[in-house]
Amino acid sequence: MSEMTCALMLLAVVAASLDSSLSSSEVHFSQSVYTVTVNETAPPDHPRPQSGFLTLTCTPNSSYTIHYPTSDLPFEIDPDTGELNATADIDYDSMEEGFELFTFNVSCINAFSNASALAxxxxxxxxxxxFLPQIDPSLVLNITEATPSGSLLLSSLPGAKHRLLVQDRDRGPHGQLNFTLLTSLGDHFSFNPIHGNLTLVRAIDFESEPSMFTYVYHELPVKIRVCDRDTDIEACPIIHFPLFIIASDDNEPTFLNASYSATVNESIAVGSSLLTLECSDADVYIGVVRRITFLDPPPDVEQTFSLQRPGGPESVEVVLATELDFDQRNQTYQFQMVCEDFLHTATATVTIHILDVNDNAPKFSNPLHETVVVPDTIASGAVHSVRCTDQDSGENSDIVYEILPQHSLFAVDQTGRVLVNIPLLLPDFTLSQSHNLSIQCRDKGSPSLSSNKTLTLTISKTDSQPPQINISHTSVSVLENSSTGMPVLTFSVYDVDSEAVIIAIASQSLPGTFVVSPSAPYNHPNYPVLIVNGSLDREDRATHLIHLVAISVSTTAQPQNTSFSLNISVEDINDNVPKCREESTVSLSGGEFRSTTILSLSCSDADVGLNQRLAYSLTNTAPPLSNGQFTIDQISGELRLEGVVDKGEYCLTVRVSDMGTPPMTTDVGIQVKVVEVEKGEVASNESGLPLMLIIIIVVVGIVVLVSMVGGCGLCCCCWYISRKRKNKDYFVSGSIGLDGMTVIAAPTAVQGTGSIVSHRLVPLMEDVSTIGNDEVTVTFNQATETSDFPGQRLSEL
Known part of the structure; x- marks a missing residue:
């Protein structure tokens, strides 16, 4: 058996031993959530919850501890037995509604393994x-007969006319109250036992129910029992209070008629009764009529009429207080009368018409005086006019004119014109040259009243022709720079009947600007000259209106006159320089511009015509541009920029010139500030492959296993380093649209596998790849960094 196999077997034995040890030390509660309900503390009948009302069970050999929240928690736990006990009284009524629950965590910790669990x-x-319900025994309920039906008179809730002050210190279902009405209140009221609502369901009317409500106020006793949900009915408190129903002024007074009228002669005697007004009120106890009087009367009404109350406050007579005069005072009086009770009012309209009496004689409105009659022009025409007026009305003011006694030469028509019956032909006319006429004007009243005046007519020679003003045109023009004394117009005047004619300016739109002078070229009063007498300014006034008058001078006849209106136009001269707004400052970002408008000058000229038309030219640029130029439109004044502009400040001078003769100019300074454009920073994105080698030495002495793991890690590091040397990472900042997605202002990495990973474009190792509908070509190698993305540059990480 090799050393490697022995090491692996030893590792398996150690792992199994550790797993068995961990399993034997596991700690847990018998249940993860414990729920219990306890009554609130209510001594002496309901003492504090007994100890041990809840016991938690956990793995043996564990200790118990209460965890968050622990502040103001009225419980404690036995650390050995897990028994939960109460440490303080619990008042349900003082707890916030919806929070009648204590929630907390309990932990148990194993004494041997130090493992823990939470429940x-x-x-x-x-x-x-x-608690029993508590009531306020001082309640008194007042309503009036004017209280509308549907009104909530009494309730334990806010919003009623009177509040039923009842409370139960218990909260929740034990604090829910029930109300019982113990007295009968008739069909005018309804009672709701849920909130103790007493509602007026049918309006009370003292006037329509005199048998039930016979006094100014009516008292009803009211008893209401108040109980909560669990209290015996015999122990519930009863509230006693009176309900007073008070008569009110709920009816408005009314006049017998909505309007009253009377017609009287102006001669009626002072103190006469003109009409009577009557008013009534339906209220029986309160609100009867207090008075009838004027409603905001004008001063002339109070002076002309007075009120008398012979029948008490419910009627009044309108009496004449002063003499009436149809001719000097109102012919119709209209005013308002008001009827008042203690709360309401009513109004009526009173109209009194005054009839005229013929008590004024006609009067001449213009004085009579001598009138000059021209014998060669007056033939059966009017030579004078008289006028009479009468302050009466109707036929009492219609005027009839007469000459008394009748005259054979003169007559008067019904409009007051004095007429000539036959032509006056001097010198053949042989009657007296002076005639006294007695003219009478009388009205058509009954009886008729009249007035007489004497008119004296003198027949003499008169001026037969008015003077003539000879001006061929009704309008002339003058330059606005004309000096004082400059002639404007020479004309002539002539009168066949007069020895001399006076010519003058009757009025002009700007007084004193022009005068008439009998000066050169003829130096004769019949050939006057209109000259300039003040400064002219077309911009202030472009036209002047002159009214000339010619008056005849005669020692034997009545002077006559003739007038003539003349318009004088002031012609413009180029006397105003162009005006522009203040010098401007323009800020631009440097770069290349192609016919960019940077400013439009706003200039104006107060003159007119060519004197007003403006032209713009650029006279100076400091410092001059190296790769571009400023230009200005000669007509519109638009300042444009073309070419490349470097950072700096440029001072321009624009000349604004009008097209007058000679032209007038204005120079305008413009300052152009060019700031440098901030270039976008090249974003970088560091990426690396994080490598965390976690070596846990389980058994000391397994040198071979540690050596193998270390060798593998060393191989991985070498492979990663060699890969990094072979393939470089390139990043581009900006936005590139790929496969329908655009990465905006986010670093984009270019790596080398030929696919898209997140926002990364993998280098194609000097190859071409198609992604979606966009063909993306990336070409680079170890020595150079290039990209076919327009406007993008790859940078090596």
Missing amino acids: LVQVYVAPVNE
Whole structure:
């Protein structure tokens, strides 16, 4: 027999011996979970649970110990016998609901092998009926007849009108209460024994049930017995309390009519009764009518009317307090009256119409004065107009005009126009040149009232033609840089009837900007010149409206005038430079750009036309670009970048120019900051084959076995090292799509078997392999590292 065979046999004997020793030292409980129920402590009838209410059984020669949780645990265990005993009182009522269970672990440890086992212990606590229900005897229940049906009047739960204060210190089923109504309350109420709910099921009405409710309040005695589940009914407490039903103001007052109206003459005497209002209330005990009065009346209503109550608070008379005047005061009064009881109100609308009495004579609204009549233009026409007004209404205010006595030359129509009956033809007209007319205006009232005035008409020669303003156009233009005194327009004025004409500016949109002067080129008042008298700014005002007036100057006739409206347009000059926003700063990431817009300038010019159109040009770039250039669109002002831009700061100058003559320019500075792009780091992923050699020397002296195991381990290490020298691991960072899966921003290993392992691509040893629908080619050797993946680089681990 060889040495190797002897060693193997010895190992088998030692292993069998160890297995037998372990089997003989195994420790276990008779059951893994122990459950027991104990009553809560309730002295003196229910003393503390007796010792030994539970005994745990484990392998002999073991000791018992209570484990977690042990804090505030009212139990202990005998370490030798496994007997569980109570160490403190247990109060079920003080325990949190749902946690009436003690759960803990008990371990037993073998004295010889030091082996141990655990068992779960569950001790349920059962409640005991310890206490009687407790009640509050001071309850008094008050309701009113206005309490709506369905109202919860009394309950042991929150939310009722009155709370039935009852409690039982027992928790759980022994604390569940039952209520019994011991008195009859009639069909107005219902009682629920579960929570002691007393509910009003039918509304109470003192007015419809006078035989049952005959006083302001009605008292009902109430008795309710309160028991818990296990208490003898004779020992249950009874609560006594009164239920008071109080009459309330549950009916609103009502007017006999919703609205009242009256019509009276304005001449009615002060103190006269105009109308009577009546109000009633259905309540029999409380809430009767207290008063009827005005509801927020306007001041004129309180001054005009007063209230009298000859029949008590349920009726009121509206009486006239001051004289009425249809012509000076309201013709219709409308106001609200309110009827009040102690809680509710009702309103009614009162309308009083005032009728007019013819108590005002007509009055002339314009004074009468002499009127000049032109004999060669007035022929059977109106020479004057008069007007009368009357403060009365209807026919009392209709006016009739007359000339008294009637005149053969003049007449008056019913609109108040004084007319010429025949043409006035001087000098053939031989009647008096001055005529006094008595004009009367009277109303159509009954009796009729009138007024008279005297009108004097003087016949004389008048100006027959108004002056003429000769301007060929209604609009002209002027440059906005015109200086003061610059002529705008020369025109002429003429009047065939007057010796002279005065020309002036009646109004203009910007006062003082233009004036009229009889200056050159003619220096004659009939050829005036409109000149500039102030500064012009088209951007402030583009047009001006001028109203010219020509007034005739005559010593023998009434002056006449003519007006003319003229529009003056202010023409633009290039007097505004382009304006742009403040200088800008732009930040970019370095790299290659192909016609990239980096900024759009926003500029404007207050002028118009070509003076407003802008052009952009790039005048300076510092420092200049080496492989690229900045460009700007001449029309849009878009700043673009083309080519490769290195990291740094570039200062650009853009010139903005309008297209006026001469052009005006503005330079804008732009700062471009180029920052370097952060390059992605090449990820690395260390991998190795972990080797843990666990050598357990079972029997000292088996040198040959140890030598063989050591030799095998040495061979494995040599094989692993040689493999690592033969095949290298390559890693690539980034993302590669393979077989429908993309590895994003995760290190990807390339090793050498020609298959995919997790996220690894195994090198193909200078070969080509097809994976899924993507053909992946990896070519590398010991000297070089290359890959056909676009944009990827393999690095050696």
